[in-house]
Amino acid sequence: MRIVVPIKQVPETRSVKMDEKTGTVIRDGVESIVNPLDLYSIEAALILKERFGGEIIAISMGPPQAATALKEALAMGIDQAILVSDRAFAGSDTWGTAYVLGEAIKTIGDYDLIICGERATDGDTGQVGPEVAAHLKLPVTTYVNGVNDWTDGALTVTRLVEHGEEKVSMQLPGVLTVVKEVSDPRLPTLDGKIRARETIMPILSFDDLKLDLKLIGLKGSPTRVVKIFRPKVTRECEIHTAEDEAGVALSVERLYNFLQEREVV
Amino acid sequence: MSDVWILSEQFNGQLETVAFELLKRAAVLAEKKKSRLCAVQIGAELPESELNRLIECGADVVFAVEAPELKDFNPEPYAACLVDLIEQYQPEIIIAAATTTGRTVMPYAAMSAHAGLTADCTELDIEADTGLLLQTRPAIGGNIMATIKTPECRPQMATVRPHSGRPAVPQSGRSGELIRIKPNATRLKSQTKVIGFEAATDELLLQDAEKVVIVGRGIKRAENLPLIYELCDALGAALGATRDVVDRGWLSYPHQVGLSGKTINPKLCVSIGVSGAIQQLAGMQTADNIIAINTDPEAQIFKVADIGIVGDLFEVIPALIEKIKNGELSC
Numbered sequence: 001m002r003i004v005v006p007i008k009q010v011p012e013t014r015s016v017k018m019d020e021k022t023g024t025v026i027r028d029g030v031e032s033i034v035n036p037l038d039l040y041s042i043e044a045a046l047i048l049k050e051r052f053g054g055e056i057i058a059i060s061m062g063p064p065q066a067a068t069a070l071k072e073a074l075a076m077g078i079d080q081a082i083l084v085s086d087r088a089f090a091g092s093d094t095w096g097t098a099y100v101l102g103e104a105i106k107t108i109g110d111y112d113l114i115i116c117g118e119r120a121t122d123g124d125t126g127q128v129g130p131e132v133a134a135h136l137k138l139p140v141t142t143y144v145n146g147v148n149d150w151t152d153g154a155l156t157v158t159r160l161v162e163h164g165e166e167k168v169s170m171q172l173p174g175v176l177t178v179v180k181e182v183s184d185p186r187l188p189t190l191d192g193k194i195r196a197r198e199t200i201m202p203i204l205s206f207d208d209l210k211l212d213l214k215l216i217g218l219k220g221s222p223t224r225v226v227k228i229f230r231p232k233v234t235r236e237c238e239i240h241t242a243e244d245e246a247g248v249a250l251s252v253e254r255l256y257n258f259l260q261e262r263e264v265v
Numbered sequence: 266m267s268d269v270w271i272l273s274e275q276f277n278g279q280l281e282t283v284a285f286e287l288l289k290r291a292a293v294l295a296e297k298k299k300s301r302l303c304a305v306q307i308g309a310e311l312p313e314s315e316l317n318r319l320i321e322c323g324a325d326v327v328f329a330v331e332a333p334e335l336k337d338f339n340p341e342p343y344a345a346c347l348v349d350l351i352e353q354y355q356p357e358i359i360i361a362a363a364t365t366t367g368r369t370v371m372p373y374a375a376m377s378a379h380a381g382l383t384a385d386c387t388e389l390d391i392e393a394d395t396g397l398l399l400q401t402r403p404a405i406g407g408n409i410m411a412t413i414k415t416p417e418c419r420p421q422m423a424t425v426r427p428h429s430g431r432p433a434v435p436q437s438g439r440s441g442e443l444i445r446i447k448p449n450a451t452r453l454k455s456q457t458k459v460i461g462f463e464a465a466t467d468e469l470l471l472q473d474a475e476k477v478v479i480v481g482r483g484i485k486r487a488e489n490l491p492l493i494y495e496l497c498d499a500l501g502a503a504l505g506a507t508r509d510v511v512d513r514g515w516l517s518y519p520h521q522v523g524l525s526g527k528t529i530n531p532k533l534c535v536s537i538g539v540s541g542a543i544q545q546l547a548g549m550q551t552a553d554n555i556i557a558i559n560t561d562p563e564a565q566i567f568k569v570a571d572i573g574i575v576g577d578l579f580e581v582i583p584a585l586i587e588k589i590k591n592g593e594l595s596c
Contacts, residue, residue, distance in 0.1 A: 011405075098376055122405060124524060125384040127372040130340065134376035139456035140340050142369045156460070161365045162427075163276055166337075167461030174456060180518060222381030222418035223400075231403070231410045231543055235555070237567045242576025251574045252584040255556065256592060258572050262554045264476060264533040265500070265589055 001054035001150065002111040003045045005078065006101055006132065007038040009062050009069035010122040034069045037117035039076075039185035044147060044178050045115050046077050046186065052150055055079045057108055061089060061101050067201055074196035075188030081199065082108070086206040091218030094123070098131030100216055103209045105136065113155065114175040118143065126177070133175035141168050145181035267396075268326075268354065269295040270420075272347070272361035272370070273306040273319060280306070280315055283362040285432030288323040290389060290425060291360050292433065294398070297391040300357065301325040305350060307343050309336035313443065320441035322433035328354075330446045337459035338366045344373035345452040351378050356420045358398050360389065363424040375422050381415030382422040385524070387547060389423060398423065403524055403547050410543075426528040428472060429551060471520065474503035476533040479522055479549060480515075481507040483538015483559060483578060487515040493537065496582055499589040505529065507545050523548035537578050541566030558582070 012031045045056045058073040060066045061084040070081035084104045092100065105114065114133070119126035133140035141157055145165070148156040154169045160179060170176075188196075206216070214220055242251040259265040271291045273284035288304065295302040304324040306316060310331040319327050330346045347370060351359075361367035363385050375382035387410075388401040397414050398421040404411040415421040471477065478497050484490065497504050505522040506515070522529055524544035534552035539545055541557070541564050549555070550569045557570035558578050567573040574581055 094372070094382065095376060095379070098372075119525075121525075124403070126368055127375075127382060127384055130369050130372040131376040133340075134344065134373040140369065140373065141457055142340070143365050159365070161338075164465040165463045166459055167463075169458050169460050171456040222375075222379065222415050223383055223413050224416060225404075225411050226399075226414050227412040228404070228409050229412075231546075235569050235571055237557070237570045237573045239562070239567060239573045239575060241562075242574050242581055248576060248580050248584055251576060251581060252588050255572065255574065255581075255585055256588045258554075258556070259533070259589075260592075262533070264554065265592060 001048055001052040001113060003048060003054065003056045004105055004108060004111050004114045005038070005041050005045045005056060005058045005073070006105070006114065006116055006128070007042070007058055007060050007069055007073055008035045008120045008122075009033070009060065009066040010035045010120050032065065032068065034072050035117055035120040035122075037119060037121065037180070039117075040178050040180055040182050041115040041117045041176075042073055042076055042078060043185040044144075044176070044182045047183060048113070048147060048150075054112075057082065057111075059084060059101065059104060059108075061085070061097060061104070070201060071196040072188060074199050075192035076186060077189070077192055081201045082204060083201055084204045084209075088206040088213070088217055091221065092216055093221035093223045094125050094127040094131055095223075096216050096221040098128050098135050099220070100209070100211065101128065102132050102135035103211055104204050105132070107204065107209070112172045114138070114173075116175065116177045118177050118179050129175060129177035136175075138174050139170050140175040140177070141170050142177045144176045144178045147176075147182070267298055267300040267357040268303050269298060269300055270303045270305055270356045270359045271324075272359060272367060273304045274362060274364060274366055275306065275308050275311065278309070278311060278315070280311075280318060281362075282432055283364065283427040284319065285322050286427065286430050287360050287362060287425070288319065289433035290430055291358075292323045294358060294360075294389060294391055298357065298396055303328060303356070305330065305347065305359075307335055307346050309333055316443055318435060320443070321435035321437060321439050323439075324441055326442045326444060328444050328446060330448055332448055332453055334453040334455075335448075338370075339455050339457055339459070340369050340373050341455045341457065342448070342453045343370045344377060346448050347374045348377045349448070349452060350446075351380075351420060359420050359422045361422070361424050363426045367424050371422055371424055378420070379418055380420050380422050381418045382424075383413045383415075384424050386423045386425050387429065389425065397421070403543055426547075428528045428530040430530070465519075471503045471505055471522070472527055472529060474529070475531055476500050476502035476535075477505050477522070477529055477531045477549070477552070478502045478535045478537065479505040479507065479539055480510055480537050481539030481545070482509040482513075483540075484510070484515075485538075487513075489579075490515065492579070492582055496535070496586050499586045500533075500535070502533070502535065505549075507539055536566055536570070537582065539566050540564050541569065
């Protein structure tokens with residue numbers, strides 16, 4: 001089974017700070033990591049390779065330093081990595097990103113499966129996986145939590161939906177987006193790290209992919225961010241301090257009265 | 266046409282509540298744009314009485330795209346049918362739910378239609394001078410809010426979280442047009458097929474619960490959960506958790522409330538040891554009544570709470586449990 005795993009390098013969002021005065025994001029000194037949810041797609045691909053044999057190719061669109069994320073995928077056991085990088089791609093929204101990634105994946109040739117993480121923790125849209133599938137005119141199965149069989153060219157998977165778990169059969173080639181339940185990601189190995197260091201990583205640019213300039217970057221992206229602001233919160237909170245026994249008793253008294261006033265007990 | 270559309274959803278032949286939540290949100294947009302509000306329902310054939318509920322809740326037109334092959338959600342044919350409808354009727358705006366269905370069919374269709382799509386909007390509005398859809402959503406892990414526009418590409422597409430607003434109230438006798446559409450067989454072809462289904466049990470409890478207790482990292486360890494369960498029992502509340510708690514393995518993912526988990530809209534939300542990061546608040550801040558218990562007086566959670574206790578949860582909660590139990594006895 002030949003598997004493509006698109007991954008994204010993201011800022012460690014929990015450490016992102018805001019400049020309170022300007023309302024902008026302070027990116028300096030923020031660590032870049034492999035999108036945590038992509039570790040599950042890497043793991044799913046590794047499990048499939050262990051069962052069915054084959055090859056896994058990780059691909060990432062991003063600035064040159066996104067190569068670090070691909071090296072980590074290699075260290076986990078991925079066979080090859082491709083970086084898709086060009087200044088012309090900057091500013092692409094999910095549509096533009098899916099177009100570039102889709103065209104880059106076409107250069108890989110025959111493959112059976114594309115496995116994406118559910119979403120990236122920075123953009124948090126979860127759109128690129130299904131959009132890549134649409135661009136490549138492939139079937140997609142989302143929210144996959146388990147991969148069962150691969151027989152007669154069809155992959156059987158389970159997916160988590162609102163009302164339960166659906167069992168789906170998908171004729172390959174196709175695209176999966178996987179959720180955390182699919183399996184716990186393994187750690188990079190020492191051997192893997194050495195191999196990652198030695199692996200030559202091709203870089204695909206705008207010229208290599210012969211893309212339509214009108215469809216990429218800010219210009220090719222349907223959506224525009226027009227305003228960024230700090231969310232305001234509006235409730236008037238009645239605060240009680242429970243620092244000693246009396247404070248606890250008073251606070252609990254007040255809480256209970258509140259529950260009664262609002263008719264919830 | 267400058268119509269505003271919502272994408273309805275059904276399960277087992279019944280329309281989902283989220284369709285009516287979407288109608289309520291979209292009615293405001295249609296009103297501002299002075300345009301029609303239309304509902305698209307893709308699936309197996311539904312009785313007129315069921316589809317009529319969409320009209321009673323605000324839809325001027327219902328497009329029911331029906332075929333036996335569409336009984337289960339299937340991304341390729343659903344997207345193909347939606348794209349066909351878009352091409353034929355050229356809507357200005359399409360709003361769908363950020364459910365597993367909406368989050369799959371919307372990007373698939375948006376890619377094919379070269380439309381703009383914004384995920385997980387918490388607020389939607391119409392810009393006064395341009396008539397464009399203003400889509401506001403949390404960004405960068407919920408640290409900021411971003412307002413997004415789609416200046417040129419059409420339609421302007423967006424998803425909103427289920428349970429992030431109340432459903433529209435039906436007005437009996439409201440009239441509208443029902444258009445049933447039989448899709449062409451070539452549009453129903455698919456490489457995927459649903460071959461089984463197992464219904465969930467406890468996961469539904471949280472989303473539809475009237476009262477919810479949410480725990481954060483402040484509970485310190487999984488061994489402290491029995492105390493929380495005791496509070497849940499006393500209140501008759503379901504248990505939710507922040508991503509921190511789920512990532513630590515103290516509770517499973519179905520319990521997760523927040524941007525990357527469930528959105529809840531209960532009558533009462535008691536948050537315990539929850540810091541109140543924006544991505545957590547996004548999952549629960551529309552609750553009718555919010556109680557916060559936290560040791561840190563500066564915690565963000567107090568800004569969205571109605572009543573806040575700054576104190577040690579291991580002192581406050583046992584006392585509260587006792588109080589509730591005694592209260593019930595005296596009733």
